[in-house]
Amino acid sequence: MSRTYKVALVIVVLATASMMMFMGSFENRTRVCLDNPSPGDIYMARINALHGATAAPAIYGLMRVEEAFPDRIMAHPAIDSSRSKRRAYRYLESALTEGVRYDMTKDIEIARGELADLHARGIIVVAKNPGT
DSSP states (O other), X not given: OXXXXXXXXXXHHHHHHHHHHHHHHHHHHHHHHHHSOOTTOEEEEEHHHHXXXXXXXXXXXXXXXXXXXXXXXXXXXXXXXXXXXXXXXXXXXXXXXXXXXXXXXXXXXXXXXXXXXXXXXXXXXXXXXXXX
């Protein structure tokens, strides 16, 4: 095996391990927000699926938890949404650094017991608390 091949193999292994650690960290933060939601948490979700439209093309958007009750959360959706998951991730990063506008006239109410299931089904994609 040539030296160049060995170096390339080491780089691939290290990059893969790095990515797995990053994704694991991302998943852990999501799990914390879903298990213990608090006001200010931001969820990226398939917004149309939250309203029952699972057959239609996915529309991704953000929602911010406004209130967390023992049995449910109350959230407001962001004004902007997208069919592109990549663009929705950019919205999430913008929400954390610059803030985004939310539609305070629309309420999204979700039972706390459903949050983990919605995540497992891919409806809630990721969750972050701006303080973490």
